Amino acid sequence: MNNSIEIYNLKKSFNTVKALDNLMLTVEQGGFYGLIGPDGAGKTTLMRIITALLLPDSGSIMVGGLNPVKDYKELRLKLGYMPGRFSLYQDLTVEENLSFFAKVFDTSIEENYHLIAPVYSQIEPFKNRRAGKLSGGMKQKLALSCALIHKPEILILDEPTTGVDAVSRRDFWEMLSQIRENGITILVSTPYMEEAVLCDKISLMFDGKIINSGTPTEITSKFKEKIFILKTLHLREILKIARQMPELKSVNSFGQNLHLVVRDNLVEITEIESFIKKSCDYDFKIEPYQAGIEDCFIDYLESVENV
Amino acid sequence: MSEDNIIEVENLVKKFGNFTANDNLTFTVKKSEIFGFLGANGAGKTTAIKILCGILFPTSGNVIVAGFDIYKERNIIKQNIGYMSQGFSLYEDLTVKENIEFYAGIYGVKRKEIKIRLDELVDKLQIHDLKNKFVKDLPLGWKQKIAFSVAIFHKPKIVFLDEPTSGVDPITRRQFWDLIYEAVESGITVFVTTHYMDEAEYCDRISIMVDGKIDAMGTPTELKTMYKAKNMDEVFVKLARKQTEEIK
Structure with missing residues (x-):
């Protein structure tokens, strides 16, 4: 199996609102995939279903060869997820947050240090600082380190650079390209179009559907x-x-x-x-x-x- | 205070313990201009905005906003400004209409006048269907556009916008800037922060803060010439790069 994510006819409604409407998506193993679309297009809902945090109403979905509805426990080991809102423990230090996530997944900082090194080395000088006291760019790097510490196969990032300044954003995307060299599949959403073009493939979402996808050149040549x-x-x-x-x-x-x-x-x-x-x-x-x-x-x- | 200036800041210093958030800022903002207040995360932008809005006292320095002194006339300043941020803008559990009435009431807009301006706004934004909806049920783009309209509803002299378009899609961002242009044409001064460097190009003048200090100031054209850059993104990266290397 060569696809990390395979989704067919996925549907999800909240009361009368159709958040996802017959959505189809395929992400190849090792792919670097960007999701763009206006607010309310369904990007976050899609990511929550992929990460087994929400149940779909219908349709079929396979993530890392597993079904998020049934095999969510196994799937969690394979997934790294960085939600849109900073959700680490503000009262724990940088290092405590990281070792907490490592322990939950039965590993240690030492064991997978090589994986997080490009990111974590930059905030390591502040490892005794509480997460709540970090600047925006540093929080981002900590969240990414925590999402990576258990050596996931697939990394899901929900608008990781929203509200982050232009320089930190560049650094962040450089780190992502280093991370993918380890073979990790990345699915990332972003409101910045200059970031989207850095992905291998992009999908444009609107109204719960993917209305256009392809490599950046494929998309622009359709214009x-x-x-x-x-x-x-x-x-x-x-x-x-x-x-x-x-x-x-x-x-x-x-x-x-x-x-x-x-x-x-x-x-x-x-x-x-x-x-x-x-x-x-x-x-x-x-x-x-x-x-x-x-x-x-x-x-x-x-x-x-x-x- | 010069006739043309709406904000005058001289040697502004703000310290939190040993940490200097604003390190001797001196700048002016002209009437009816779009002033872009740029800087990396943690450079001290929000602290400066809070001082200009009269929410925080400076450690030292002179600050005049809309002709009033920040130390003695904070309450008058608040009546003359509008404020909007990404973090806090509207009450989610009130409808659009209720939010507008609430804010307008706080700013002392007369009831009759509120009704007139509300009808105008509903027509302008074409929100006849949205006005009775709860804010929490609106897409982010609409929340931001309505929050901006609420911030200038009482016709302030200056409006402060702290990352108003953060996380908003390309179409909505442009619609938002159309609203900014309109406000400026009606005589309101716009003081705005953004991380989108294409938006930096839309400002009349820009200051770039690095590490608590203003490192550069001028029109986008002046800054691009000065830093031999082809766009504002390059100017920003050149300025901010040197300090992020050390800190982040």
Whole structure:
């Protein structure tokens, strides 16, 4: 068996709300898999079912060759899970938290130190500090160490970098790529699109379903609309003007630039230029552009929301 | 205080025991600008915001907010500001409408006026279906947009936004920034922290805090030129890298 996670027709409702609606997902063994999607798409529910913390209503699910509904005890040994909210013991020190998790799984810090070393070595100087007194970035590293200490086969990470600064985030993703070199399968959700592209495969979730998945290049190559990038020092002003142009399907800011998506290939650069120049004298430059994951994300969601 | 400034901070120091959270901060925020207050986790941003909002006293230094002195006129300052954070924004067990009425009441908005502004807001955000729902039943994106609208409902001079878009998807983040632009156009000054570096580009001016100090300040264009960086992400990484190596 080459898949770490196999899910067919998974359904889960909370009262009248369909959290997961016939969801299908396959994650290969050793894969590095990213989940993206708007709030309320069902990402956390899916992760809780995979980790045997929630029961599905129906459908079939296999995780590490086991059924989370029946074999949850065995499965726990194979899984590392980092929930979205920091859930370690605030009153225990860094080292106490880690050795607690090690003991629960009948192992020790020494035995699996090599596995957590890239992460834990960075917070080890603070091993006598209480977890509640750590900075955001350090809490993240402790939580990851605790999720790894029993040498899991599969690591499930629910938005591990939300609220974490840009530098700590980079460090965190570097650590993830080191961890996967040990053959650990990783399933991670993130609201940061520049992180999602670091995964081998990405799935976009919406309304309890996976509506698009593939490698980052597969996803971006499916983007068929004409898209341009506009560079200017007067972003806000030109954003407003460009949004008035009916031939543009969407105009969004991307950092210091705007991305313009053309409706049904209706216009070219020169026509957009003259439209904007009618309303202002600001300098700007429009160039062809290759859509990224964030462009795809926005385009898919806008199209499903307009249906 | 200069006419153009809405916040003036001079030599602000805040210590907790031996730990210096804010180490001699000096900066100004201009009226009706979007001021981005960036920094790594633990750099001291939230401490500074609490001082500017009149929740914490500084150890030393001068701070003027909306023309009022932080030491003597804290209560007047609170009437002139709005505040929103990721951690605390709305009461989950109240409906959207009840939250708005509650906050507006606290800020002394007249009952008649509340009704008028509430109707305007419901139309603007298109939340006719949502207004009678409990906040706990709303998706995070809506909570954040409504929390922002609540924070500026009493028409404050400044609104402080502490990581308002944390964990929010790309579409909702952009809708949120449209609301920020609108607020600025109506004359409200926006003081915002974020970990999304694309959002840093949307600010008029930015300060970057490292280790309790402000290490850089300027417009995004100025900072990118100064640090020979192609975007704000690079500026931030260049500045923050040196200290995270030591601490984290």
